């Protein structure tokens with residue numbers, strides 16, 4: 500089935516910043532469609548008891564229980580500029596907030612309301628495409644990470660993203676090399692790039708081989 504331009508623009512806008520009822524539904528769809536890459540990213544974090552984790556763009560926070568469930572001392576902060584997603588994430592994770600393990604902050608990634616050197620690890624899944632000034636975001640991430648803190652950026656690479664018809668509307672797509680370059684130019688050293696195989700998808704009657712990449716880096 501071919502989707503018209505208006506529909507594709509609407510999908511792209513909701514993925515960039517989910518809003519209202521359509522945003523809530525987008526959040527639910529992302530939980531399913533992005534499950535493999537989110538769980539693979541959480542596994543890659545190798546969470547330890549004293550971790551203080553920051554996630555950029557957590558959507559509705561569906562995967563947070565997998566993170567705070569590792570140990571009662573793990574702390575998690577999710578930051579997202581979508582009011583709808585922050586509300587949903589707070590609702591889904593009421594108990595973890597009450598326990599003092601999770602918090603959700605409404606903010607853009609460009610300037611984050613956190614003190615310096617607060618977090619042991621930061622990660623983000625499917626948001627790099629929307630960063631307007633990646634150098635500024637990486638400077639902020641370096642500021643809020645402890646020295647030597649780790650950063651995990653998970654994306655579907657350009658060659659996969661180009662298969663989705665909505666990515667022509669406002670997505671900046673990257674190859675693995677381009678993300679590595681971005682990180683090394685902005686105060687991080689890349690330690691690993693993990694390829695995650697995902698189930699094939701059918702878009703407009705065409706079967707597309709899908710995979711994502713977890714780019715692992717350390718703040719210098």
Ligand SMILES: C[S@@+](CC[C@H](N)C(=O)[O-])C[C@H]1O[C@@H](n2cnc3c(N)ncnc32)[C@H](O)[C@@H]1O
Nearest residue numbers: 516529533556558579580581607608624625629
């Ligand atoms: C495509 S969704 C991905 C959600 C989830 N991480 C996943 O993989 O299913 C992108 C999320 O990042 C948030 N986001 C995008 N750009 C952002 C920015 N500049 N600052 C804060 N949040 C941002 C959006 O509001 C949305 O919740």
